[in-house]
Amino acid sequence: xxxxxxxxxxxxxxxxxxxxxxxxxxxxxxxxxxxxxxxxxxxxxxxxxxxxxxxxxxxxxxxxxxxxxxxxxxxxxxxxxxxxxxxxxxxxxxxxxxxxxxxxxxxxxxxxxxxxxxxxxxxxxxxxxxxxxxxxxxxxxxxxxxxxxxxxxxxxxxxxxxxxxxxxxxxxxxxxxxxxxxxxxxxxxxxxxxxxxxxxxxxxxxxxxxxxxxxxxxxxxxxxxxxxxxxxxxxxxxxxxxxxxxxxxxxxxxxxxxxxxxxxxxxxxxxxxxxxxxxxxxxxxxxxxxxxxxxxxxxxxxxxxxxxxxxxxxxxxxxxxxxxxxxxxxxxxxxxxxxxxxxxxxxx
Amino acid sequence: xxxxxxxxxxxxxxxxxxxxxxxxxxxxxxxxxxxxxxxxxxxxxxxxxxxxxxxxxxxxxxxxxxxxxxxxxxxxxxxxxxxxxxxxxxxxxxxxxxxxxxxxxxxxxxxxxxxxxxxxxxxxxxxxxxxxxxxxxxxxxxxxxxxxxxxxxxxxxxxxxxxxxxxxxxxxxxxxxxxxxxxxxxxxxxxxxxxxxxxxxxxxxxxxxxxxxxxxxxxxxxxxxxxxxxxxxxxxxxxxxxxxxxxxxxxxxxxxxxxxxxxxxxxxxxxxxxxxxxxxxxxxxxxxxxxxxxxxxxxxxxxxxxxxxxxxxxxxxxxxxxxxxxxxxxxxxxxxxxxxxxxxxxxx
Ligand SMILES: O=P(O)(O)O[C@H]1O[C@H](CO)[C@@H](O)[C@H](O)[C@H]1O
Ligand SMILES: O=P(O)(O)O[C@H]1O[C@H](CO)[C@@H](O)[C@H](O)[C@H]1O
Numbered sequence: 185x186x187x188x189x190x191x192x193x194x195x196x197x198x199x200x201x202x203x204x205x206x207x208x209x210x211x212x213x214x215x216x217x218x219x220x221x222x223x224x225x226x227x228x229x230x231x232x233x234x235x236x237x238x239x240x241x242x243x244x245x246x247x248x249x250x251x252x253x254x255x256x257x258x259x260x261x262x263x264x265x266x267x268x269x270x271x272x273x274x275x276x277x278x279x280x281x282x283x284x285x286x287x288x289x290x291x292x293x294x295x296x297x298x299x300x301x302x303x304x305x306x307x308x309x310x311x312x313x314x315x316x317x318x319x320x321x322x323x324x325x326x327x328x329x330x331x332x333x334x335x336x337x338x339x340x341x342x343x344x345x346x347x348x349x350x351x352x353x354x355x356x357x358x359x360x361x362x363x364x365x366x367x368x369x370x371x372x373x374x375x376x377x378x379x380x381x382x383x384x385x386x387x388x389x390x391x392x393x394x395x396x397x398x399x400x401x402x403x404x405x406x407x408x409x410x411x412x413x414x415x416x417x418x419x420x421x422x423x424x425x426x427x428x429x430x431x432x433x434x435x436x437x438x439x440x441x442x443x444x445x446x447x448x449x450x451x452x453x454x455x456x457x458x459x460x461x462x463x464x465x466x467x468x469x470x471x472x473x474x475x476x477x478x479x480x481x482x483x484x485x486x487x488x489x490x491x492x493x494x495x496x497x498x499x500x501x502x503x504x505x506x507x508x509x510x511x512x513x514x515x516x517x518x519x520x521x522x523x524x525x526x527x528x529x530x531x532x
Numbered sequence: 533x534x535x536x537x538x539x540x541x542x543x544x545x546x547x548x549x550x551x552x553x554x555x556x557x558x559x560x561x562x563x564x565x566x567x568x569x570x571x572x573x574x575x576x577x578x579x580x581x582x583x584x585x586x587x588x589x590x591x592x593x594x595x596x597x598x599x600x601x602x603x604x605x606x607x608x609x610x611x612x613x614x615x616x617x618x619x620x621x622x623x624x625x626x627x628x629x630x631x632x633x634x635x636x637x638x639x640x641x642x643x644x645x646x647x648x649x650x651x652x653x654x655x656x657x658x659x660x661x662x663x664x665x666x667x668x669x670x671x672x673x674x675x676x677x678x679x680x681x682x683x684x685x686x687x688x689x690x691x692x693x694x695x696x697x698x699x700x701x702x703x704x705x706x707x708x709x710x711x712x713x714x715x716x717x718x719x720x721x722x723x724x725x726x727x728x729x730x731x732x733x734x735x736x737x738x739x740x741x742x743x744x745x746x747x748x749x750x751x752x753x754x755x756x757x758x759x760x761x762x763x764x765x766x767x768x769x770x771x772x773x774x775x776x777x778x779x780x781x782x783x784x785x786x787x788x789x790x791x792x793x794x795x796x797x798x799x800x801x802x803x804x805x806x807x808x809x810x811x812x813x814x815x816x817x818x819x820x821x822x823x824x825x826x827x828x829x830x831x832x833x834x835x836x837x838x839x840x841x842x843x844x845x846x847x848x849x850x851x852x853x854x855x856x857x858x859x860x861x862x863x864x865x866x867x868x869x870x871x872x873x874x875x876x877x878x879x880x
Pocket of ligand 1: 498
């Protein structure tokens with residue numbers, strides 16, 4: 185009988201409409217390729233050479249204040265700029281360009297250079313959630329900003345150039361492709377069912393149980409049925425809210441606690457500071473209601489077998505479809521069975 | 533005035549329907565992040581530890597013949613398997629899986645462990661092209677194979693676990709997402725214009741000139757207007773053919789020569805063995821004619837500024853849209869101005 189734990193198959197991602205190829209039998213393939221350098225694990229609480237530490241001077245000459253909690257500023261080398269020359273190119277429908285404007289922001293999660301989310305107290309993570317709400321509201325209120333992308337790149341292997349705990353926001357005029365696709369899929373589902381796609385999906389997952397990583401009062405973390413990256417997860421509120429500012433105070437506390445719990449499990453998996461890109465998806469800020477949108481947070485971590493062997497999305501994956509070797513069920517089991525205290529916590 | 537050389541903008545990819553974000557002003561951003569190890573450049577002509585060298589024994593106990601040219605065999609750890617248990621899963625339209633079958637093949641380009649395509653004589657590259665034709669025809673003729681993906685991962689940074697010059701083929705029942713999208717876009721264009729999308733695109737590019745990297749009698753190599761990777765290129769036949777077996781003998785010679793020329797320029801750019809994933813896109817082998825399809829070869833190289841600094845497609849790119857810093861025009865200029873002999877060629 186067909187069994188997704190053993191037979192090659194494709195899985196459907198209802199959030200984007202894409203498929204991924206799953207090759208469970210391939211997990212035993214020997215690896216003779218590139219080894220990653222594990223993240224450096226010991227850093228000083230303050231690094232005089234870090235351009236994100238409190239009081240230090242950045243490349244453009246500006247000095248960071250002696251901030252005690254979070255600190256947000258405009259990216260000195262933003263990929264988007266607020267004022268722009270409007271216009272475009274269209275030659276035969278084949279050479280097409282359009283001017284784009286926007287704003288890039290940097291959020292320091294903590295003044296402490298040596299911490300990361302899983303090592304921060306829940307109250308301090310809650311302060312990060314509050315900054316996300318604030319930035320989403322302030323940037324989203326601008327008439328020239330229709331989408332606010334909040335994300336974090338963690339670890340050198342994820343292109344992060346500074347280990348000081350921080351995230352980014354790229355806010356812009358146009359809704360990018362990935363959230364646009366998720367918007368279309370969610371709207372179609374909502375139109376057909378009267379409930380959000382992720383409400384129904386979460387109910388199915390809670391019933392099945394095998395892909396759940398953690399649960400608290402208001403949030404659930406799971407490895408989605410269609411996970412592409414080996415240890416990809418989805419963190420979502422039980423209640424259908426379209427964007428982060430709709431969360432109640434109690435839900436924001438739960439969100440912070442779930443963030444801490446999920447990232448602790450990630451760090452414990454290979455006993456390293458676990459690299460990933462993570463980011464919120466929520467409704468565009470174009471002034472429309474978007475009742476179908478259901479807020480969620482994606483985690484895309486690159487590691488596959490150990491602290492030094494990653495999954496490469498190359499060749500077939502770039503030209504055909506994304507592919508994975510271990511099953512989402514296997515990954516969920518691994519993450520679920522991790523201890524809930526951080527491996528660096530000193531024994532009592 | 534709006535100028536794509538200076539102002540942030542989005543470009544449209546007519547082959548897929550996607551957009552990418554271009555941030556030309558960001559090229560000057562300092563880089564303090566991960567440095568790649570440049571590819572090892574000196575290898576023996578024969579390596580007793582290499583499982584692809586002639587005469588050596590592979591992990592599964594099989595011995596490679598003492599092959600003098602190319603050598604093709606079934607991947608010992610294929611992501612796809614030919615016999616499979618049919619079936620699927622569909623729970624509420626949200627947990628969906630389908631059995632998938634197929635075949636993975638490995639193609640050694642040369643018996644010489646120390647060579648790569650740019651260092652091989654054109655006649656030997658032509659032999660590789662002939663293997664591609666043969667495999668496309670043989671695999672494509674099977675009733676259970678509707679798509680044949682031919683590709684090469686080159687370099688440890690692209691997940692290639694063995695530097696012996698080789699490529700792969702993943703042939704399968706279903707048409708993967710990326711060629712499916714290209715098929716839809718090409719069919720729509722063909723229906724509207726009566727010519728292939730890439731015929732008209734190539735004519736525009738030849739007129740504009742600034743993104744052309746190389747030309748010969750039958751093939752053109754260029755940096756597409758919508759290039760995502762810093763030095764991404766597209767190699768395509770001047771004549772509209774749907775798949776590789778439709779090329780004439782003269783066109784196949786031109787293809788081999790263009791492959792050599794393009795990869796020589798890549799190696800010369802940073803004076804290293806240049807890493808990339810490359811792959812052919814052509815019509816599905818489902819028995820239909822697909823008159824809109826226009827054969828082409830994509831090169832997706834990861835390097836950005838030097839042999840050790842790559843572009844990371846992370847964070848915003850995973851959650852929003854792909855993004856690039858240098859313009860396609862800048863990259864084309866760099867590649868076009870490279871010498872046409874390989875940097876390792878001894879001075880006469
Ligand atoms: O088949 P290989 O060379 O062992 O593996 C490489 O190419 C495959 C196809 O692109 C990828 O799935 C792997 O992640 C990559 O490491
Ligand atoms: O902005 P950073 O941290 O310098 O840069 C990193 O994140 C960006 C947004 O995901 C990417 O475009 C860069 O490739 C990556 O290196």
